Amino acid sequence: MTANDYYQTNTQGHLIIGGVDALELAKKFGTPLVVYDVQKIKRQFQAFQNAFEKEQVDYAISYASKAFATMAIYQVINKLGGHIDVVSGGELFTALKAGFPAAKISFHGNNKTPDELLMAVQNHVGVIILDNFTEIKLLKRILKQTNTRVQVMLRVTPGVSAHTHEYDQTGQEDSKFGFDIRSGQAEQAFLQVKANPQMELIGLHAHIGSQILAAEGFKLEVEKLLKLVNDWKQKYDYQPRVLNLGGGFGIRYTAQDDTLTAQTFISQIVQKVKKCAQASHLKMPAIWIEPGRSIVGEAGYNLYTIGARKEVPGLLPYVAVDGGMGDNIRPALYQAEYEAVLAEKPHAEPVETVRLAGRYCESGDIIINKLALPKSKPGDVIAVLATGAYGYSMAANYNRVPRPAVVFAENGQAQVVVTRETYADIVSHDRFYQMEG
Missing domain, CATH: 2.40.37.10 (Lyase, Ornithine Decarboxylase; Chain A, domain 1)
Structure with missing residues (x-):
C-alpha cells in the first residue's frame, strides 16, 4: 500500500x-504544527472495543497516555468509555485536571516517587501497578499513614522479547521493568503483597515491547503468564481477576510495515487466553490491554x-x-x-x-x-x-x-x-x- x-x-x-x-x-x-484527526482516534479505539465485544469477554482498553498526554486526548478517551494508564505525577495531574475518572486510571512507572504514590492514593486511582520491591515498601508505608486500601497489580517480566528496536523491548528478563518470573522475584513480590491487607492484588501485568507487527509474542506472553497463574493457584489458591497484557500494537509508518488489524490482534490473543485457561482449569480473567501508539499514531x-x-x-x-x-x-x-x-x-x-x-x-x-x-x-x-x-x-x-x-x-x-x-x-x-x- x-x-x-x-x-x-x-x-x-x-x-x-x-x-x-x-x-x-x-x-x-x-508551523511547525501538530494536527490530529479526531475521527481516526475514535475509529481505532472503537475497533478495539468491537473486537472485544465480538469475543464476548470482560475487558478494558486502557489508553497508554505516554504516547500523547494532554487534557484534550483524555477527554476524548473518557467519552469513548476507555481507561487510561499514566506513568508520572504530571500525567496523573493532567488526567485529573481533564476530569478523567480516577477509578479508570492505572498508575505505572519503574521509579514512582513517594509524592507521586501519595498523589495516586489520595486521589483514589483505580489501580497501582507495582514494579519493584522498593515500591512495595513505599506504598506499604503510605497506605499505613493514610489508612487507605488500594487495588494493585504486579508487573512481571515474562522473558518474552518482541521483535522491535532494542529500546522498545520491555518483556525480556534483562529489563528495568517489573518482577522477573524465572528468578522467583515475581513470587516473592506476590507473597509480600498478599500479606498486606491494605493491598488488593487484582491481577498481573506484562508488556513485551512496542511497534509489534505480529501476534506471536502476545501468545507466548499469555502462555508464560497463565503458567505462572496456574502455579500460584496450586500453591496459594490464587487466581487473578485481571490479566493485563500491555500494548505495543504496531502501526503503519511506511509501506514496509505489514500491520495487523485490531480485530486480528484481539481475536488471536483472546483465543489463546481461553485455550490456556481451559487447559489449566483456570477462571477466565478479564483481559486488559494498553494501546497508545495504535490509538493516536496514524x-x-x-x-x-x-x-x-x-x-x-x-x-x-x-x-x-x-x-x-x-x-x-x-x-x-x-x-x-x-x-x-x-x-x-x-x-x-x-x-x-x-x-x-x-x-x-x-x-x-x-x-x-x-x-x-x-x-x-x-x-x-x-x-x-x-x-x-x-x-x-x-x-x-x-x-x-x-x-x-x-x-x-x-x-x-x-x-x-x-x-x-x-x-x-x-x-x-x-x-x-x-x-x-
Missing part, C-alpha cells in the same frame, strides 16, 4: 486532516514549512524545514522512518529524492533520509504522516526553540488544544544570578 491510502484530499487536491485543508491549518495556526500529522535547500554534488539534496528533532525525536533516537507529502499536491508524481532535514543544530536531525518529492520550494507546506505517537509527548526546547501548537480537527472544524509556546514561555522559569561583590 502507498501513502495515498492513508490520507484524503479535497476538490483542490490539497491534503485534508479531519476535513480541514492542511494549507489552511498551516496558514491559520502557523491520526497525527506534523506540518512544516520548507526553508533552506542545500545542494551537494553527487549526493542527495538537503531540504530543511522549521521543525525537527525538537518536536519529533524518534528519527534521531530510534532511526524511525516516516513518509511525507507536500500538503498542496500530495498526489503529484515525485521528481527527486531528498533528505528532509530539521532545523536543529545536530547532524542527526534528519526527519526522513530518503524522501521522494515533487518539485518543492521555500514556503511550501510539507506533512509528515503518522506522527501522533511519541512526537509531541517527547518534544523539547533544544536550541531554545518553542514547542509547536497542537490542533484537533474533526468534521471540518479545527481547535487549538495546546497553545504554541512563545519565547517568553522559554525564559519564564529562568532567574537572574545575583552575584555578590
Whole structure:
C-alpha cells in the first residue's frame, strides 16, 4: 500500500486532516504544527472495543497516555468509555485536571516517587501497578499513614522479547521493568503483597515491547503468564481477576510495515487466553490491554514549512524545514522512518529524492533520509504522516526553540488544544544570578 491510502484530499487536491485543508491549518495556526484527526482516534479505539465485544469477554482498553498526554486526548478517551494508564505525577495531574475518572486510571512507572504514590492514593486511582520491591515498601508505608486500601497489580517480566528496536523491548528478563518470573522475584513480590491487607492484588501485568507487527509474542506472553497463574493457584489458591497484557500494537509508518488489524490482534490473543485457561482449569480473567501508539499514531500529522535547500554534488539534496528533532525525536533516537507529502499536491508524481532535514543544530536531525518529492520550494507546506505517537509527548526546547501548537480537527472544524509556546514561555522559569561583590 502507498501513502495515498492513508490520507484524503479535497476538490483542490490539497491534503485534508479531519476535513480541514492542511494549507489552511498551516496558514491559520502557523508551523511547525501538530494536527490530529479526531475521527481516526475514535475509529481505532472503537475497533478495539468491537473486537472485544465480538469475543464476548470482560475487558478494558486502557489508553497508554505516554504516547500523547494532554487534557484534550483524555477527554476524548473518557467519552469513548476507555481507561487510561499514566506513568508520572504530571500525567496523573493532567488526567485529573481533564476530569478523567480516577477509578479508570492505572498508575505505572519503574521509579514512582513517594509524592507521586501519595498523589495516586489520595486521589483514589483505580489501580497501582507495582514494579519493584522498593515500591512495595513505599506504598506499604503510605497506605499505613493514610489508612487507605488500594487495588494493585504486579508487573512481571515474562522473558518474552518482541521483535522491535532494542529500546522498545520491555518483556525480556534483562529489563528495568517489573518482577522477573524465572528468578522467583515475581513470587516473592506476590507473597509480600498478599500479606498486606491494605493491598488488593487484582491481577498481573506484562508488556513485551512496542511497534509489534505480529501476534506471536502476545501468545507466548499469555502462555508464560497463565503458567505462572496456574502455579500460584496450586500453591496459594490464587487466581487473578485481571490479566493485563500491555500494548505495543504496531502501526503503519511506511509501506514496509505489514500491520495487523485490531480485530486480528484481539481475536488471536483472546483465543489463546481461553485455550490456556481451559487447559489449566483456570477462571477466565478479564483481559486488559494498553494501546497508545495504535490509538493516536496514524491520526497525527506534523506540518512544516520548507526553508533552506542545500545542494551537494553527487549526493542527495538537503531540504530543511522549521521543525525537527525538537518536536519529533524518534528519527534521531530510534532511526524511525516516516513518509511525507507536500500538503498542496500530495498526489503529484515525485521528481527527486531528498533528505528532509530539521532545523536543529545536530547532524542527526534528519526527519526522513530518503524522501521522494515533487518539485518543492521555500514556503511550501510539507506533512509528515503518522506522527501522533511519541512526537509531541517527547518534544523539547533544544536550541531554545518553542514547542509547536497542537490542533484537533474533526468534521471540518479545527481547535487549538495546546497553545504554541512563545519565547517568553522559554525564559519564564529562568532567574537572574545575583552575584555578590
